[in-house]
Amino acid sequence: LKIWKIGEEEPVNKWIVSTLKLKESITAVQFLDINASYYVLALGLESGKINIMKCEKNDLKLNGSTWTEFAIINENDMHVASVKSIEWRKTQDNKLSFVTCSTDGSLEFLKEC
Numbered sequence: 753l754k755i756w757k758i759g760e761e762e763p764v765n766k767w768i769v770s771t772l773k774l775k776e777s778i779t780a781v782q783f784l785d786i787n788a789s790y791y792v793l794a795l796g797l798e799s800g801k802i803n804i805m806k807c808e809k810n811d812l813k814l815n816g817s818t819w820t821e822f823a824i825i826n827e828n829d830m831h832v833a834s835v836k837s838i839e840w841r842k843t844q845d846n847k848l849s850f851v852t853c854s855t856d857g858s859l860e861f862l863k864e865c
Contacts, residue, residue, distance in 0.1 A: 753778050753795070757812055770807070770817040782838040784848065792822055796835025800854060801825070802862075825862065832856050 753772040759765035780796030795803040806822035831854035840850045
């Protein structure tokens with residue numbers, strides 16, 4: 753997975769700030785837009801697993817950003833086939849949750865990340 757940064761000045765510049773390589777194919781990607789000092793990224797994998805990663809905003813530099821594990825999803829909450837879509841949302845008490853769907857026909861609602 754390549755993560756690009758887009759400049760805010762004209763002409764618009766784009767450059768790669770991260771390349772994430774996992775042991776299996778990434779089949780779904782969703783960034784979380786929160787007011788924090790870091791970015792959060794959910795990755796759905798071909799096996800049905802979901803990885804939640806984070807990167808400090810001030811660490812986004814040309815081809816050298818460091819993404820670390822942010823949350824661990826319980827194995828019982830994972831799909832048995834490829835994750836096809838991920839969608840974040842905030843709950844009423846300001847906690848994070850997301851829903852995923854898979855080629856196995858299932859939906860998973862995960863709360864309080």
